[in-house]
Amino acid sequence: MIVIFGSINMDLVARVQRIARPGETVLSRRADSFFGGKGANQAVAAARVSHGGPLRVAMVGAIGNDPFGKACLKNLEENGVDVGAIRMTDEPTGCAFITVDETGENAITVASGANMALRAADLPKNLLTAATVLVLQMEVSIADSLEVAARARRAGVKVVWNFAPVPAVKERSAVAELLAVTDVLVVNEHEALAIADMVGEPSGDDYLKAGSAISQSFGPTCIVTAGSRGAYAITPDSARTHATARPITPVDTTGAGDTFVGVLANGLAEGLEIGRAMERACAAASLSCLTAGAQAGMPERKSLEQHLTQA
Structure with a gap:
């Protein structure tokens, strides 16, 4: 099974x-609402595939006990996600404010709300078995995520x-503690460089060097996603595996990274080797960019398999 511990927005x-x-102020003709939150996005991506x-x-x-919260809960259920461990709080449901430019790039500000009320005790013991893949992100309490x-x-x-x-954590010990309990670390180029700098392994602008240093020093397999260049997995012995990205003209890149993580978790839980799991995740992330909204373009299992076969 796959368990996602994280944010809902x-x-x-x-x-x-x-x-x-x-x-600066820029004008937009309208604002649209979509279901999001890195945790919820990754859960939907994993559930669909x-x-x-x-x-x-x-x-x-x-x-939160508000219309946004109730709508988010219903959306997860409709996507086949088990919502039995989602707790309703007195805090407002998390909300993200996203601007998307004409090239599909985005800028995001998140009001955490109820996400910061999530506690380690909210994870039922029966969900943690040797057959489970646990997925975490950085939009809820780091201390509870570490626990x-x-x-x-x-x-x-x-x-x-x-x-x-x-x-905002800068202490090497805090980042080292996180890496020590991680089997697979997923980062983009900028995040890889940021972690390397935090742990005293500055790598200039070489994100693969950064990923290698992280993996060698702390032990996790480090997967660096690099947009149109695909993704790279680097193991502690410096072995590298590359998965290519499908060429697309993006409509909206919001949620592409979360699609990658959710589909990767599915592949790992199904026992795929890392290269094959990344290939599926890259293809799914590319497909997700063809529709506006973080979750709208996340592919179902059948459409992803068809896309891979055609490619």
Whole structure:
């Protein structure tokens, strides 16, 4: 099974000609609402590609007792995600404010709300088995995420940690503690460089050197996603595996990284070797960019398999 411990948000999206600079106002014709939150996005991505397969996907998160929270809960259920471990709180449901420019690039501000009320105790013990893949991100309490990861490792669970968004934590010991309980670390180029700098392994602008240093020093397999260049997995012995990205003209890149993580978790839970799991994840991430919104373009299992066969 796949367990996602993380954030649940409502995304408010405005399309602009270009993303505003500090102090600047830009106009958009309208704002649209979409379901989001890195945790919820990854749960939906995993559930869609797991549909028709043997795996169950469960979400552990927190929402507010408000219309956004109720809508988010319903959306997860409709996508086949087990929502039994989602807790309703007095805090407002998390909300993300997203601007997307005409090239498909985005800028995001997140109001965490109920996400910061999520606690390690909210994860039921029966969800942690040797057959579980646990997925974490950086949009909920780091301390509670660390506690969950440590519990999972003791139970023989594979821990996948998406180091996004990069937190304000600068102490090497805190980052080292996170990496020590991680089996597979997923980062983009900028996040790889940020972690390397945090742990005293500055790598200039060489994200593969950064990924290699992280993996060698702390032990996890480090997967660096690099947009149109695909993704690279680097193991502690410096072995590299590359998965290519499908050429596309993006409509909206919001949620592409989360699609990659959710589909990767599915592949690992199904026992695929890392290269094959990354290939599927790259293809799914590319497909997700063809539709506006973080979750709208996430592919179902059948469409992903057809796309891979055609490619």
